[in-house]
Amino acid sequence: MEDLIQRETLCSQCNTPINGKTKFCANCGYPENGTEKEQSVYHANKVMKKNQVKEDQNRIKSGRNTLYWIAGISFFFGLITFLLNDDSTTFIVQIILAIIYLILAYWSQKKPFAALLSALLLYVLLIAADVVVEPASIFRGIIVKIIIISFLIKGVNSALQNSKKE
Amino acid sequence: MLCSSCKLEIEERANFCPHCGVSVGKKEGSVAKQDMNLIITFYLVEIVFLVIAYLVYRQEVSLTIDIIIESISAIIVLGFVSLDFKNVIRLYRFPKINPLLYLGAIIIPIFTGVIVYYGIELVNSELFFENYNMYADYALYPNSLFWAFLFVTITPPIFEELAYRGFLFNQLQKVTSTKITIILTAFIFALVHFSIISLLWIFPFGLLLGYLRHKYDTLWLGIIIHFIHNLIVLSLDYYYFDTTLLEL
Numbered sequence: 001m002e003d004l005i006q007r008e009t010l011c012s013q014c015n016t017p018i019n020g021k022t023k024f025c026a027n028c029g030y031p032e033n034g035t036e037k038e039q040s041v042y043h044a045n046k047v048m049k050k051n052q053v054k055e056d057q058n059r060i061k062s063g064r065n066t067l068y069w070i071a072g073i074s075f076f077f078g079l080i081t082f083l084l085n086d087d088s089t090t091f092i093v094q095i096i097l098a099i100i101y102l103i104l105a106y107w108s109q110k111k112p113f114a115a116l117l118s119a120l121l122l123y124v125l126l127i128a129a130d131v132v133v134e135p136a137s138i139f140r141g142i143i144v145k146i147i148i149i150s151f152l153i154k155g156v157n158s159a160l161q162n163s164k165k166e
Numbered sequence: 167m168l169c170s171s172c173k174l175e176i177e178e179r180a181n182f183c184p185h186c187g188v189s190v191g192k193k194e195g196s197v198a199k200q201d202m203n204l205i206i207t208f209y210l211v212e213i214v215f216l217v218i219a220y221l222v223y224r225q226e227v228s229l230t231i232d233i234i235i236e237s238i239s240a241i242i243v244l245g246f247v248s249l250d251f252k253n254v255i256r257l258y259r260f261p262k263i264n265p266l267l268y269l270g271a272i273i274i275p276i277f278t279g280v281i282v283y284y285g286i287e288l289v290n291s292e293l294f295f296e297n298y299n300m301y302a303d304y305a306l307y308p309n310s311l312f313w314a315f316l317f318v319t320i321t322p323p324i325f326e327e328l329a330y331r332g333f334l335f336n337q338l339q340k341v342t343s344t345k346i347t348i349i350l351t352a353f354i355f356a357l358v359h360f361s362i363i364s365l366l367w368i369f370p371f372g373l374l375l376g377y378l379r380h381k382y383d384t385l386w387l388g389i390i391i392h393f394i395h396n397l398i399v400l401s402l403d404y405y406y407f408d409t410t411l412l413e414l
Contacts, residue, residue: 018184019177019184022184022185023184023185023186023187024182024183024184024185024186024187025182025184026176026177026180026181026182026183026184027180027181027182028181028182029181029182029187029189031187089293092293093362096362097362100365111346113341113342113346114342114346114349114350117350118350118353121209121353121354121357122353122357124209124210124213125213125357125358125360128213128214128216128217129360131217132217132220132221132360135221156202157199157202160198160199160202160341161198
């Protein structure tokens with residue numbers, strides 16, 4: 001008999017005890033004592049949420065791949081200027097940048113929000129630094145820049161939705 | 167705790183209101199996005215301002231332009247701070263902490279300032295074959311030492327601490343954890359210094375200042391450390407600038 005009472009007061013979705021006559025589970029929000037319709041709405045929302053999470057994860061992954069691309073571009077750009085112009089300063093700077101992007105890409109597996117946001121801010125800063133040196137440079141490869149920035153922004157937003165207090 | 171939607175009493179650790187089913191406690195996505203947009207806006211405004219300042223400096227250098235640019239920079243910071251005034255002003259209280267900490271904040275940066283100064287000089291001359299003297303920017307102005315002192319050691323500690331450890335720190339804390347907040351404020355603080363070399367030491371410097379801001383809930387320790395550090399760097403630059411002049 002005692003067993004039966006206890007089973008009645010547990011949420012059927014997450015097994016959290018439900019406080020007496022309340023309609024919703026305080027842990028997962030399931031309308032345990034609601035109508036059948038309310039319960040099916042809950043399930044539908046849950047599926048939608050799951051899809052959203054999946055999409056967010058894909059966007060975070062694209063953001064991470066973007067970082068690998070930027071790291072590669074930085075490295076080859078540095079290497080080419082070094083081979084053509086014997087410019088070792090640019091080479092060192094580009095290598096450092098490539099390493100920073102790789103570190104951020106690795107970090108984005110654990111803390112996607114912080115890592116992708118850092119990468120976005122760094123990327124924007126580098127564009128600004130080029131503008132300081134040569135204002136017209138902002139138009140060089142502008143499509144690539146916009147694509148990279150939009151991938152990173154999508155990644156940051158998805159990470160923000162997904163892991164609020166990471 | 168009261169439910170934000172139906173105002174009935176709910177348990178502190180509840181994720182959902184058991185009476186109306188509304189999600190509680192966790193921040194709604196759209197609110198977090200608003201906080202996020204403010205952070206990005208602040209960053210972009212700072213960057214655009216810095217780029218314009220650099221381009222103006224390239225055209226013309228004068229004391230008037232310096233004063234104008236420093237004033238605009240301060241106004242930008244104060245403008246953003248005014249959006250979160252109540253939470254920032256709270257950080258100007260003196261916490262009841264061990265007086266030795268204040269003493270440490272004065273003495274330790276003297277040593278680290280010297281180490282960083284010679285370290286950066288070494289890296290700069292080894293890798294980039296160039297040297298930069300901060301005092302040289304002001305040397306031609308009338309009362310040069312006063313203006314250098316004002317714009318190198320007084321205004322940066324006040325307004326950078328206010329902007330990065332005050333406003334930005336509070337904003338980031340709304341959307342992410344304290345640890346990530348400290349790391350990100352340090353990273354942004356290093357980025358806006360516009361130098362790849364400075365990333366090497368300004369980032370750890372920012373981590374320390376962010377940690378102190380979090381631990382003691384005050385801006386004063388950061389302001390003191392920042393002030394002493396900049397004072398050391400400027401003094402050394404002033405010292406070496408005079409000797410190079412004498413050699414000529």
